[in-house]
Amino acid sequence: MNVAEFLNINTAKFPRKSAIGFKKKEKWTEISWSDFRRLVFKTANALRAAGISEHDKVAIYADNSAEWIITDLAILSLGAVTVPIYSTNNEEQSEYILNESECKIILVGNQEQYDAAFNILNKNQVLQQVIVAKKSIWIQKENSQYLEDFIKDASEEFQIVPKEDDDLATIIYTSGTTGVPKGVMLSHGNFHKSVxxxxxxxxxxxxxxxxSLAFLPLTHIFERSWTLLALYGGSKVYFLENTKLIASALAEIKPTIMCAVPRFYQKIYASVNEMAANSSPSKKKIYNWALATGTEVAEFRRLNKSIPFSLNLKNKIAGIMVFNKIKKKMGGKLWFMPCGGASVSDDVTRFFEAMGIHITVGYGLTxxxxxxxxxxxxxxxxxSAGxxxxxxxxxxGDNDEILAKGSSIMKGYYKKPTETAEVFTEDGWFRTGDAGRFDEAGNLFITDRIKDLMKTSNGKYITPQPIENLLSNNNFINQxxxxxxxxxxxxxxxxxxxxALQELISKMNIQFTTxxxxxxxxxxxEFYREKMEEIQKGLSGFEKVKKFVLMPAEFEIGTGEITPTLKVKRNVVLQKYADLVDKMYNS
Structure with missing residues (x-):
């Protein structure tokens, strides 16, 4: 079945119910399932009229938006193949993807993306047209068209093209922490069976x-698959274009479910605990009591046991006095939040469970x-990872590597048979590149990325992620x-x-310069030395950070220092800041 078939199913079930929401002229707007399907079908017909047929490739190079998901579903409905490009990719990175995937049409979301795509079009033999999501973008006259004009005269009648499970749906180029981007081929069956x-x-x-609120990049498999799942199940999905506005969007939309990466949870956990630590003794006592009560209730829930009446009553009071105030900043209605993209410490998951928000930690790859x-x-x-x-x-497998089989495993890497063969064993198991173990109850524990495992010159093995999580769980450390x-x-x-540092220097009467x-x-x-000593009390001596450098700016996605899910690209950062690293060991 074509994964886009849920459009017909849900339109029949809830024709007037809102399907998606988006911001238009500073106001959140919703459209019904009937109108959503109509826009998808008009876009599919327009693509077909522009020469796109089954198996052709169409790229989307834009931030999250209603236009993104409408175009994606239009491409899938046609039986064509969606090739997402990270909105932060530069022209060179985008050109590599467009050349290898041989896309015929590309949708862009902003001026910078349009300029890059138009430059590529003039050098590329296959790319024929640039479609532009917003009319606020200036475009050239030739080979460029606004999406609104592109679909204006297209028919609303369309038959979704039937697909087999093995038919290609999308090619997602992994940003990866190492190496050249590889196009992961995922099929209609991969998505459908996973959902x-x-x-x-x-x-x-x-x-x-x-x-649901889609604020992680739709280009990434985590948000894309979660959003498709949410729409498949008939829920309403809002699309946030500017991730810097996440705090206000949560308050305005009041989502009940959404996915996020560990950094999102860590920031909330760290800021709440920092606030509690700096509050009056009475407030601190109330917070600690509420947390202990919520944790006790969460344990009953985890074990699927009925909560004693008196404990339930105490928990309601804890909610009124503490938890509801924290949850209100996230909209007040969240109860289910998948977490993926990197590891997260159990301190963080226990904290959210105590508040009554179930963090579903997951493990997987593109x-x-x-x-x-x-x-x-x-x-x-x-x-654990569940x-x-x-x-x-x-x-x-060997070296504790996690090996996987199942209907969610990719078809392979596009045009890369050698690289595909390297990640599969002779009997068809996919090599994840992660090390792990199972406990007696069958829970999987990720011990680390095999490639990230570090060995000091003294022969000690260091697994960096748990140490990095421990440090970044503190409110004064972002990464x-x-x-x-x-x-x-x-x-x-x-x-x-x-x-947090801005507030600190103000209290220390330090005048801000740069x-x-x-x-x-x-x-x-010295403040950070004391913090590091305090944070690392529970670590073995050889695991402790002995020296550190405070960076004056955050790692950037655009410069390739971090991935769109905020994982550090170690090789890029090590190369870029080699002098700083050397100085720590030579001073």
């Missing part, structure tokens, strides 16, 4: 009444259509990158939480 497996696994009730394992609603194990989903099979491979001891590049000067002040360095 069905999630609904079977969670057994949601009245899912069509849920509201190559596995996102989820291989995740937390169920009950009997999950904090600190249990296998659907027909997924997992075993632990940390551990350095240890071949070195005598562990060091780190630390990105401060500049918002962040470069601030992070090099001895008083600030």
């Amino acid at each position: 069905e497996a999630h609904f079977e696994f969670f057994k949601f009730k009245n899912f069509e009444n849920e509201t 190559e596995t259509t996102a989820t291989l394992t995740c937390f169920p609603f009950h009997d999950f194990q904090h600190g 249990i296998p989903l659907g027909d997924t099979q997992i075993k632990i 940390a990158m551990i350095v240890a491979e071949g070195k005598p001891f562990v060091t780190a590049l630390i990105i401060p939480n500049f918002e 962040w470069e000067e601030i992070v090099n002040l001895e008083s600030i360095k």
